[in-house]
Amino acid sequence: MVDFRFDIKPLFPQPIIKVTSNLLPHTFRGDRRQCLDATSKMSEIIDQLGQLSAISQGLSKPVTTAQRLRMSENQTIYLLADPEAGNNGVVTGLLKVGTKDLYLFDEKGQTRKMENSPSILDFYVHESRQRAGLGKRLFETMLREEQWTPLKCSVDRPSEKLLAFLGKHYGLVRTIPQANNFVLYEGFFNDGSTSNGRNGHDSPLSQKNGLHITNSPNTQLFGATYLGDEANKRSSGGRRDSGSQQQSSLLQQITQISPNGRYGAPRPTCSMAEIIHAGSGNSGKGGGGSGAESSRIK
Numbered sequence: 001m002v003d004f005r006f007d008i009k010p011l012f013p014q015p016i017i018k019v020t021s022n023l024l025p026h027t028f029r030g031d032r033r034q035c036l037d038a039t040s041k042m043s044e045i046i047d048q049l050g051q052l053s054a055i056s057q058g059l060s061k062p063v064t065t066a067q068r069l070r071m072s073e074n075q076t077i078y079l080l081a082d083p084e085a086g087n088n089g090v091v092t093g094l095l096k097v098g099t100k101d102l103y104l105f106d107e108k109g110q111t112r113k114m115e116n117s118p119s120i121l122d123f124y125v126h127e128s129r130q131r132a133g134l135g136k137r138l139f140e141t142m143l144r145e146e147q148w149t150p151l152k153c154s155v156d157r158p159s160e161k162l163l164a165f166l167g168k169h170y171g172l173v174r175t176i177p178q179a180n181n182f183v184l185y186e187g188f189f190n191d192g193s194t195s196n197g198r199n200g201h202d203s204p205l206s207q208k209n210g211l212h213i214t215n216s217p218n219t220q221l222f223g224a225t226y227l228g229d230e231a232n233k234r235s236s237g238g239r240r241d242s243g244s245q246q247q248s249s250l251l252q253q254i255t256q257i258s259p260n261g262r263y264g265a266p267r268p269t270c271s272m273a274e275i276i277h278a279g280s281g282n283s284g285k286g287g288g289g290s291g292a293e294s295s296r297i298k
């Protein structure tokens with residue numbers, strides 16, 4: 001259990017509190033001096049729990065720090081405490097969630113860009129209190145507050161314990177393979193509910209001539225996805241020449257999409273388009289990475 005040199009009770013009028021970038025408990029009311037005092041104590045609590053979470057997961061540095069929360073626009077930390085334990089109360093768990101823009105593969109292997117997708121980013125219950133239902137309590141509170149459903153959450157590089165937790169409490173077992181560190185489960189893309197703002201927003205950039213094209217690192221790395229035989233047949237036969245010309249120009253277009261940020265760095269000229277066009281000189285500037293960047297470093 002994690003105790004502090006100060007009394008945590010004023011910060012925890014209830015066992016679970018929510019903290020966002022202002023580093024204040026959502027329940028907090030006070031003047032400027034009290035605010036400063038509370039943010040300093042909350043920072044200490046978050047840093048300490050973040051550190052313990054990293055150690056417990058074998059990470060080389062914490063995923064969760066007060067500084068990172070302060071800089072974030074769309075992350076929330078849920079903290080669980082036992083305010084009556086010990087002299088000053090103890091903090092027993094942390095759950096950090098947020099929304100992310102992710103490039104993901106669906107069940108058919110097509111790339112989709114999910115905007116504001118609900119993500120589980122860090123989860124920790126102190127070793128002395130694990131397997132006693134506290135994790136479930138924290139997670140359920142989060143789902144209620146965020147109005148999320150477990151199936152619509154992606155999980156940033158889950159540990160074996162978290163995989164077991166999600167399987168046991170929410171029946172989440174069958175994953176959809178991804179090229180990045182996020183894990184999602186079959187059903188994630190179902191029902192069109194992914195276009196509901198609360199559960200993320202799906203935005204394929206274009207579908208043309210049987211090719212599913214997105215501006216994603218996956219597409220840049222692996223090329224566009226063919227939607228099926230029917231689509232391919234439509235571009236053959238009588239219209240073979242114009243169809244293949246169109247495909248060729250689409251592939252060129254894909255390889256010329258300029259990636260942003262860290263994906264913008266030049267890469268060796270080796271792309272799917274180059275292989276398909278074998279020496280046609282259309283290798284373009286294919287950059288890209290293998291998907292969203294995860295902040296977890298083992």
Ligand SMILES: CC(=O)SCCNC(=O)CCNC(=O)[C@H](O)C(C)(C)COP(=O)(O)OP(=O)(O)OC[C@H]1O[C@@H](n2cnc3c(N)ncnc32)[C@H](O)[C@@H]1OP(=O)(O)O
Nearest residue numbers: 122123124125130131132133134135136158159164165168
């Ligand atoms: C995105 C990420 O954050 S990945 C990192 C996840 N965090 C960690 O791995 C840190 C260490 N683990 C923990 O902090 C906790 O075990 C948590 C947060 C995963 C779960 O919290 P708990 O309070 O233990 O969960 P709760 O008691 O509600 O549920 C228990 C279930 O979780 C799973 N679980 C918890 N501990 C373990 C364990 N040591 N081994 C295997 N499964 C475990 C099991 O399914 C367990 O059910 P069972 O006891 O019937 O087998």
